[in-house]
Amino acid sequence: MPPPKRPPKLTSRRIGIHTSSAGGVENAAERAWRLGCNALQIFSSSPRQWAPYELGRSQCDEMSRLREKYDLKPLVIHTNYLVNLASVTPLFLKKSIEAFRGEVERALSLCADYLVLHPGSFRGIDREAGLVQTAAAIAACSQGLDLSKANLTILIENTAGAEFSLGASFEQVAEVLARLQGVVPVAACIDTCHTHVAGYDIVTEDGMAATLTHLDRTIGLKNVRVWHCNDAKGARGSKLDRHQHIGKGTIGLEPFRRLLNDPRLSKSAFIAETPIDEPGDDRRNVEALKKLVKKTA
Numbered sequence: 656m657p658p659p660k661r662p663p664k665l666t667s668r669r670i671g672i673h674t675s676s677a678g679g680v681e682n683a684a685e686r687a688w689r690l691g692c693n694a695l696q697i698f699s700s701s702p703r704q705w706a707p708y709e710l711g712r713s714q715c716d717e718m719s720r721l722r723e724k725y726d727l728k729p730l731v732i733h734t735n736y737l738v739n740l741a742s743v744t745p746l747f748l749k750k751s752i753e754a755f756r757g758e759v760e761r762a763l764s765l766c767a768d769y770l771v772l773h774p775g776s777f778r779g780i781d782r783e784a785g786l787v788q789t790a791a792a793i794a795a796c797s798q799g800l801d802l803s804k805a806n807l808t809i810l811i812e813n814t815a816g817a818e819f820s821l822g823a824s825f826e827q828v829a830e831v832l833a834r835l836q837g838v839v840p841v842a843a844c845i846d847t848c849h850t851h852v853a854g855y856d857i858v859t860e861d862g863m864a865a866t867l868t869h870l871d872r873t874i875g876l877k878n879v880r881v882w883h884c885n886d887a888k889g890a891r892g893s894k895l896d897r898h899q900h901i902g903k904g905t906i907g908l909e910p911f912r913r914l915l916n917d918p919r920l921s922k923s924a925f926i927a928e929t930p931i932d933e934p935g936d937d938r939r940n941v942e943a944l945k946k947l948v949k950k951t952a
């Protein structure tokens with residue numbers, strides 16, 4: 656790696672981007688800092704492979720050292736995309752449970768703050784049964800591991816709502832959280848692209864206000880620990896889960912400005928999961944978010 660440049664100015668909000676772990680998870684910390692982040696999200700293993708993966712002690716120590724050095728908080732881990740805890744296929748469910756158990760173990764080893772999980776696909780059963788099964792599987796995966804002591808919270812992410820995916824409404828996310836209350840530390844991650852294409856209005860000022868009120872009544876704004884800040888390629892209500900660069904999609908810049916400056920959300924982290932179409936897109940998206948934060952916020 657070239658010698659580190661001076662980090663760009665930070666803001667009063669925790670802003671980061673999903674960062675590559677190529678060459679080892681600990682390398683993501685240095686990369687995030689170079690991109691101007693003060694928060695980061697990573698995969699702790701290959702996102703589309705089942706192979707069990709164990710982290711070395713030195714990797715975890717190095718991650719902690721670099722996070723301390725660069726003030727990177729929180730560390731968010733995104734679960735592998737293959738995991739479906741609502742699966743009705745016994746073999747697939749078994750693999751998903753083993754894989755998610757591995758995710759929890761690695762999150763604990765890395766001293767991560769949050770582990771983000773999509774609630775799964777309920778193909779083959781009804782939605783309610785899917786939510787019940789997902790909650791039960793999360794509880795099973797966490798058994799015997801002390802998440803509270805390690806300050807690790809599992810975040811259930813809302814989804815775009817295509818086909819059989821669970822979690823397209825705030826109520827569905829809230830139901831999983833309610834079922835795990837007192838069992839394992841849980842809260843929510845809300846994705847702007849998913850919220851928009853699932854049909855909620857976050858584009859107009861009144862629409863955003865109403866959507867946040869609704870979010871507060873169902874999940875609770877204080878429970879939204881992470882906002883995935885993604886613009887969208889699809890129209891509102893299209894259920895199309897395609898992320899776009901900040902300000903360049905069907906959501907536009909203003910909704911992100913409102914979220915980033917809302918005092919009720921000042922404790923949340925804002926993490927982009929935007930595409931990299933051209934070199935430097937990651938840095939540009941982080942900067943786009945940082946520029947929206949008002950000096951007084």
Ligand SMILES: [Zn+2]
Pocket residue numbers: 812846883928
């Ligand atoms: Zn997301």
Ligand SMILES: [Zn+2]
Pocket residue numbers: 846848849896897898
């Ligand atoms: Zn998405």
